Amino acid sequence: MIPSRGYAALHSKAPLTAHTFQRRDPGPHDVVIDIHFCGICHSDIHQARNEWDTSTFPMVPGHEIAGVVARVGTAVTRFRVGDRVGVGCMVNSCRTCEECREDLEQFCPNPVWTYNGLESDGVTPTMGGYANNNVVDEAFVLRIPDALPLDTAAPLLCAGITTYSPLRHWNAGPGKRVAVIGLGGLGHMAVKLAHAMGAETSVLSHSARKRDDALRLGADRFYDTSHPDTLVSLERTFDLILNTVSADVDWNPYLATLRRDGTMVLVGLPEQPLAIDAFSLVGGRRRIAGSPIGGIAETQEMLDFCAKHDIVCDIERVAIADVNRAYERVLASDVHYRFVIDMATLA
Numbered sequence: 073m074i075p076s077r078g079y080a081a082l083h084s085k086a087p088l089t090a091h092t093f094q095r096r097d098p099g100p101h102d103v104v105i106d107i108h109f110c111g112i113c114h115s116d117i118h119q120a121r122n123e124w125d126t127s128t129f130p131m132v133p134g135h136e137i138a139g140v141v142a143r144v145g146t147a148v149t150r151f152r153v154g155d156r157v158g159v160g161c162m163v164n165s166c167r168t169c170e171e172c173r174e175d176l177e178q179f180c181p182n183p184v185w186t187y188n189g190l191e192s193d194g195v196t197p198t199m200g201g202y203a204n205n206n207v208v209d210e211a212f213v214l215r216i217p218d219a220l221p222l223d224t225a226a227p228l229l230c231a232g233i234t235t236y237s238p239l240r241h242w243n244a245g246p247g248k249r250v251a252v253i254g255l256g257g258l259g260h261m262a263v264k265l266a267h268a269m270g271a272e273t274s275v276l277s278h279s280a281r282k283r284d285d286a287l288r289l290g291a292d293r294f295y296d297t298s299h300p301d302t303l304v305s306l307e308r309t310f311d312l313i314l315n316t317v318s319a320d321v322d323w324n325p326y327l328a329t330l331r332r333d334g335t336m337v338l339v340g341l342p343e344q345p346l347a348i349d350a351f352s353l354v355g356g357r358r359r360i361a362g363s364p365i366g367g368i369a370e371t372q373e374m375l376d377f378c379a380k381h382d383i384v385c386d387i388e389r390v391a392i393a394d395v396n397r398a399y400e401r402v403l404a405s406d407v408h409y410r411f412v413i414d415m416a417t418l419a
Contacts, residue, residue, distance in 0.1 A: 078091055101211070136228075157214060179364075332358070
């Protein structure tokens with residue numbers, strides 16, 4: 073076993089504290105990674121506080137991992153010691169189902185999540201990136217291009233691919249009008265990516281103070297939805313809406329801003345079921361869809377795209393001892409736009 077140090081939630085809603093634990097022994101196909109940085113995702117907070125009723129403890133969160141290869145197994149062919157690498161939300165899958173065979177591991181019925189899951193042996197718990205190291209099968213390790221700094225690249229492993237995947241799937245690009253609802257950790261990446269893909273990009277936000285940031289990030293237009301007439305004036309405007317908001321909101325006025333055959337894609341997770349106006353869907357042949365992360369091949373494609381277009385996440389670095397305060401700031405929307413833990417601060 074490999075000794076590891078990190079921060080863990082020891083039980084539901086407990087503050088994260090220093091924690092020592094054991095990683096599994098690396099096998100022939102495994103890569104041992106020295107973790108340099110790990111992003112803080114809102115889902116880390118949900119999981120650490122058992123808000124989805126699926127958590128097991130102790131839990132070391134973190135699935136936006138960037139670091140350097142420290143060791144490789146005897147059968148590893150894709151990586152060498154010293155390579156710059158990343159790990160996202162998954163560290164394995166069944167590899168035999170239809171989805172895995174099509175490079176869509178994110179839809180595998182038996183995935184192995186980076187934390188709060190079980191290793192392929194079905195017994196050993198997976199522990200995430202709020203730690204000094206990790207052991208991951210090379211098939212689920214991503215290469216981080218030299219053009220991307222490790223700290224600002226870390227959140228791309230979740231926030232980046234979560235927004236890139238639906239933009240690619242629904243063909244965002246020249247001639248398409250894309251709207252992004254919300255300008256947070258996901259939304260700011262959606263704006264950067266949609267703009268780089270060549271789409272006419274708009275931001276829909278109820279906060280007028282985000283106008284300057286939206287335009288700086290690449291939006292062509294900003295619409296303040298706190299004014300009741302804004303959405304009415306935008307009816308039949310957009311080909312694609314990327315909804316990054318997890319709040320419980322009446323989405324029907326937003327649906328009406330879709331053109332015929334337009335699609336609203338949910339990447340956030342509202343707590344309550346959606347109440348949708350069927351007449352708006354049927355009358356406009358509109359669609360509501362959902363999208364999680366991407367598969368490993370698409371995630372590597374996203375990293376290469378970001379390197380080509382000089383796209384990184386806007387971050388604030390924090391020491392790992394400040395992780396609990398960072399959690400509270402995430403809940404207060406007091407971050408522009410992603411916290412990244414500097415693992416050099418791990419005592």
